[in-house]
Amino acid sequence: MITIIDYGVGNLGSLANLFDRLSMPYIISGKPEVISRAEALLLPGVGAAGEGMKNLRDQKLDTVLREKISAGVSFLGICLGMQVLFDQSEEGNTLCLGVMRGSVRRFRMTVKVPQIGWNQVYYPKAIPDNPLWAGIPQGSEYYFVNSYICAPDDPSVVIGTTVYDESFVSAIAAKNVVATQFHPEKSGAAGMQFIKNFVEAYL
């Protein structure tokens, strides 16, 4: 069963509704003792990196998360839940969890910020058989709400890219960790399929 992490900046209701719709069980918790026993983790998040990291530290979840991820527990990060995986974020010069090498930067001022709306996600030609993209056509639209984007050091973790100010990384996967800049829980059928695929491939 998946545990959705409650750290005060997540749209927990939307995720709970999604899992209800898929008839999949879940737990919602912000307690380190519950999360340390979790079989799989989902880190949601809307809002600022600084506040998100502060809440994770205050709730003593930062250490637990690093331990669980390095122990190989399946993990899905969404939006801010993707950004905090990296070393640091430009947003408020925030030191993040550092389980993925790389940084988080703001969109350039040549575009409207935040990016709000549906944008295409392209998977690299080399990985059309990735189970996360099963049944999802190349270039399907997903819902984004973000001002910041992740820049992983290791290009091999990239499983999805999207174009806004320029091409940016919209989904990553490395071992037990999957993360998306888009909101699958708000992305209609394409989003539900992605979550289903994650559950089938990683749980």
Next chain:
Amino acid sequence: MITKRIIPCLDMTKAKVVKGIQFINFRDAGDPVVLAKKYDAEGADELTFLDITATTENRPILLDVVTRTAKEITIPFSVGGGIRSISDMRMILRAGADKVSVNTGAVIHPSLINDCANAFGSQCVVLSLDAKQIAPRRWNVFINGGTKDSGLSAIDWAKEATERGAGEILLTSIDQDGTKKGFDLELTRQVSRAVNVPIIASGGGGTKKDFLDVFTKGEADAALAASLFHFNELSIPELKTYLAQGGVSVREAI
């Protein structure tokens, strides 16, 4: 490339009235949750719920509609009407809305925008701006459901509100609203150029071409309409096909 959004607007007050008097033909269509599901299935990109008389009647928003909608739909939705405080906003977000729009409350107490953006993030805070032209190239912000001139210039207020943290602007032309004679392209373009956040154009959409114009000439990021969709005068798939043929990037639901 980001797509242009089509947003049906559901008026909670009217829907309730329609349902209440058992207007047979519209009874099902009058339940906002049923309508919301239909629009989700048809490929709407987002939904907006407005309780337009909440301010003038000084009553709270219909939270149960928000909760029921959140359970049923798979796309984002915003809720507005009568929002006065952070606690109003928190209740609506907890009920499952993704964004909350502020209008009169923010004009009276502009710090409401800062407070809400700090508490929940700019992405949750939509400035709902009702504008009326008072002179050539001059629009003022009207409050209390469009009944009272605030004296503020629409362009200045749009700039101030985004500086305070509004992440998006729902821009309604009072002059065009309900006329089906097209969006106010000049107003939309001026506001879109004045600020660096997405603009949702509202008021006046009557034909497919009106939508094409508001995206290409009005420089809007999204367009909103209500009765046009509710009374099946224009379907969302038909509108999107037309826009795509006109070179506007729109989402294709899988």
